[in-house]
Structures are given as C-alpha cells and as structure tokens.
Amino acid sequence: MAASWRLGCDPRLLRYLVGFPGCRSVGLVKVALGWSVSRGAYWRWFHSTQWLRGDPIKILMPSLSPTMEEGNVVKWLKKEGEAVSAGDALCEIETDKAVVTLDASDDGILAKIVVEEGSKNIRLGSLIGLIVEEGEDWKHVEIPKDVGPPPPVSKPSEPRPSPEPQISIPVKKEHIPGTLRFRLSPAARNILEKHSLDASQGTATGPRGIFTKEDALRLVQLKQTGKITESRPTPAPAATPTAPSPLQTTAGPSYPRPMIPPVSTPGQPNAVGTFTEIPASNIRRVIAKRLTESKSTVPHAYATADCDLGAVLKVRQDLVKDDIKVSVNDFIIKAAAVTLKQMPDVNVSWDGEGPKQLPFIDISVAVATDKGLLTPIIKDAAAKGIQEIADSVKALSKKARDGKLLPEEYQGGSFSISNLGMFGIDEFTAVINPPQACILAVGRFRPVLKLTEDEEGNAKLQQHQLITVTMSSDSRVVDDELATRFLKSFKANLENPIRLA
Numbered sequence: 001m002a003a004s005w006r007l008g009c010d011p012r013l014l015r016y017l018v019g020f021p022g023c024r025s026v027g028l029v030k031v032a033l034g035w036s037v038s039r040g041a042y043w044r045w046f047h048s049t050q051w052l053r054g055d056p057i058k059i060l061m062p063s064l065s066p067t068m069e070e071g072n073v074v075k076w077l078k079k080e081g082e083a084v085s086a087g088d089a090l091c092e093i094e095t096d097k098a099v100v101t102l103d104a105s106d107d108g109i110l111a112k113i114v115v116e117e118g119s120k121n122i123r124l125g126s127l128i129g130l131i132v133e134e135g136e137d138w139k140h141v142e143i144p145k146d147v148g149p150p151p152p153v154s155k156p157s158e159p160r161p162s163p164e165p166q167i168s169i170p171v172k173k174e175h176i177p178g179t180l181r182f183r184l185s186p187a188a189r190n191i192l193e194k195h196s197l198d199a200s201q202g203t204a205t206g207p208r209g210i211f212t213k214e215d216a217l218r219l220v221q222l223k224q225t226g227k228i229t230e231s232r233p234t235p236a237p238a239a240t241p242t243a244p245s246p247l248q249t250t251a252g253p254s255y256p257r258p259m260i261p262p263v264s265t266p267g268q269p270n271a272v273g274t275f276t277e278i279p280a281s282n283i284r285r286v287i288a289k290r291l292t293e294s295k296s297t298v299p300h301a302y303a304t305a306d307c308d309l310g311a312v313l314k315v316r317q318d319l320v321k322d323d324i325k326v327s328v329n330d331f332i333i334k335a336a337a338v339t340l341k342q343m344p345d346v347n348v349s350w351d352g353e354g355p356k357q358l359p360f361i362d363i364s365v366a367v368a369t370d371k372g373l374l375t376p377i378i379k380d381a382a383a384k385g386i387q388e389i390a391d392s393v394k395a396l397s398k399k400a401r402d403g404k405l406l407p408e409e410y411q412g413g414s415f416s417i418s419n420l421g422m423f424g425i426d427e428f429t430a431v432i433n434p435p436q437a438c439i440l441a442v443g444r445f446r447p448v449l450k451l452t453e454d455e456e457g458n459a460k461l462q463q464h465q466l467i468t469v470t471m472s473s474d475s476r477v478v479d480d481e482l483a484t485r486f487l488k489s490f491k492a493n494l495e496n497p498i499r500l501a
Helices: 011-019 023-033 039-047 186-194 213-224 246-250 282-297 310-321 328-342 386-401 480-495
Strands: 057-060 070-076 089-094 099-103 108-113 127-132 300-308 348-350 355-357 363-365 367-369 372-374 415-419 438-453 459-474
Touching: 070 282, 089 127, 186 213, 282 372, 300 480, 310 328, 310 459, 310 480, 328 363, 328 386, 328 415, 328 438, 328 480, 363 386, 367 386, 438 480, 459 480
Parallel strands: 363 415, 415 438
Antiparallel strands: 057 127, 070 089, 089 099, 108 127, 300 459, 348 355, 367 372, 438 459
C-alpha cells in the first residue's frame, strides 16, 4: 500500500494534510499512506524530504523610477530568519533620485540576504534576497541556479608597475652621427637648404630648443663673412632603430614630457600630476547623463526680464505680522503657475515626436543636496495659496536632503524653477529638464536706483528692488515670441501680488 502512493502530489496539499493539528488531518494522512505513524515523526520526515519543499520567493532589484538602471542596497531592515508579512519594509534602496523602502509582497521568512547592505550598482532584476514560506527550513535554502547573485563590485586594486615605455627613434634621411639634432621651424629649414648649411653649425635660441629663422639668418651672415664654410651633410646608411642607451636618453632636452601619466597609489600621498578619483552616486550619474542629453538634443533659447519686487516684499512683511512666513521664491512659484494657467501653450512637453499639452500645472523646484540637484514637485500649484506652497516647499526640500522623496514626489512636472538668489547670484541660465519645455532661472533681488516721476511730473531718484529671471525654453515647442509673452505676463503677475490671490 505504501509503495502505491504517488509522490507527485501538490506540496501545498501535503502541508495542509500534515501541517494542521487535529485528528482529522492525521486521519487523512493515515488513510492516504495506509499506515499508522505519529504526527511528530511524520513532520520530521516531511521536512527532511528535499523534493517536497516549495521554491523560495525571489526578491529582485526593482525599478523604482523611469530612469533607474541600477540601485544600491543602503540598509536591510529585516534579518535572516525573521518573519515578514506582505507590506513589511524589507530594505532601503537608493535609486537615481532618492532612497526608497522596498516592501515585501508575500508572507514568509527572510531566508537569505544575497546582496549585503552597502552594495552598489546592482542591476535591475538582480537577485538580492530569498523568502520561504513559514514552516520551511530557511537555514538550508539554496540560491536558484537560474538567477545568481550579481557580480561583486570590484575593489580598487593596487596599481601594477607600469612597463618602461618603448621609445622608437625615427630614422631621418639626413643625419650625421655625433652631430646635434634641432627642431627646425619651416622658414629656418628653407633658408638652410637654400644656402647648403647645417643647423648643427649654429645655436638654437627659440622656445623649447627650436632653431628659428633668425638663427638660420645668423648662419648665413657667418658664411658670407667666411667664418664658417659650406657644409652639406651626406646621407648616412639607414640603420635599424635600437633601444636608447642611458647616455642618449639623458641627452634630451631639460623639459621632457611624460609618455604616460603617473599613477596614484591608494593610501599614499598623491604624486605630482596624479588625481584623486571621487566615487559618483547613482543620482549624480543620472543627472550628468540627463544634462548631457538635454544640452545636446534640446535647442535651448533664452529670454531675460527684470521684475520689481516692491509690492511682493510689502505683502510679505504684512504676512509676517500675522505670523505667516513665506519666501520670495514662494511668490515666484505661484506667479509661474498662474501664468501657465493663463498661457496653456507654454505648459507643454516634447514626447519625441511632437508637443503635448499637459492637463496639470505641476511646478518642479530645484533643491540642492549633497548627492546632487533634485526637483521635487508642487502639485497643482495654481490652485494652492502662498502659505500652502510655502509649507509644501519646506516639507519636500527636507525630504529631498534626507533622501526620503517618494517616486511620485519627483517624477513628472510641467515647469521647473531654479533659484540661486540665496547664494548671491545676480542672474544665470539653467538647463531644461526633459521632457519639460521650460525652466526659469532666478537670481537675487537687489536695490537699484531708478529715475521716476512723481504726481506733479517732477523727476526723482527712487530705490527699487529688482530681480532678474531668465527662462530657458525648448524652441521646438516654445518659440521666442511665445517665451517673450510668457515673461511679460509673469512679470505683471509677480509685480501685482493681488493677481496671485
């Protein structure tokens, strides 16, 4: 009876038969096997049978952003042998934009951590861990053969001593052994050939030992006065180039150039001419790639305007009295959003084939972090008030600097703003963030004396607080005329804060 039992049944069914207490399940086992055995002994036999174990659940490096190609495992939040439930945080993954928590999709036990925390440049789809179902032997789980661990990141090895450079000696047509060789300027060569003279009869006075035209003319004068005789060297038989002797190598000029650059040695002071390699984070690599693509593929056009912030500063002071703290940049964000709502033709993107008008007004705000420039998004900025925009900017800026931005908080956006006014920059131009069509570069506000007229028509000098903004636009979708009208409307909205209410 025991020999006639088929071993190809579903392992989950077997676990159901033997995994629950009670006489009913034990009885089912007895009926199926045709023998009587204690439940504890059968449980040990069941787990000692390798072919009854289910396949482990693979934890793969996920794609957490559209531009992500690699990820870094920052920290494991669970340990091997620890039970996990669906939705539990397993580890922290550094993407090309932020640090995101990877959650478990199934219940079970974290059986194996394949990629240790701190590992970098893990390709998408690489195996980073294994989960087994509860009750299985997690200590003896095997890594599937079809998905192996990613290759370990190679550590910087000690530089090998560079071989001696092989210097080849060119064979010249005319050269007498024992005579000095000069680097001849074209004019000097013509003069020497015309008067049948040799450069070795004179002295090279040019930079880096070059025999100049003046040196050749000096030789001609000496020949005419009879102080030197005509000398035309006879061509020497061609000789096979050999390795230079120590005497020949030291007879060169006193300003030799290295054949190969020197190599720095880790852990030792840098030698002259060496450099220190700085490891680049995923964020900086992606930023560098996208900026290069933007400048090389997007036709940038620039337009600049000066805006008077007198009214904005007055409204800001009134809000401070009511204990409402907002910045000038919050007014700029609001003014840009309102202007985009008035001019939807600028609220567009380029999808590779043509322009696409966007149904939302989401402003991307550039935030400088230790890992690079990030652009969290103020969603539906045109519908938000100044204080609500200020609170959103503060919260998102802190999350960006802490590396805690969620993908939906930095992906997308229809218009970007980069403000360097707090760093004392008067004006600058910014690079467009594709597929967006525009980015507004904002400088600092500065006092400027302007000649104005009072009510009686008398001229007088008055101080104004001006700010310079420069818009970079994609000429494929926002031409110069449209960009000019946008800046004119933006200037009017910013200088009249009542329009931003």
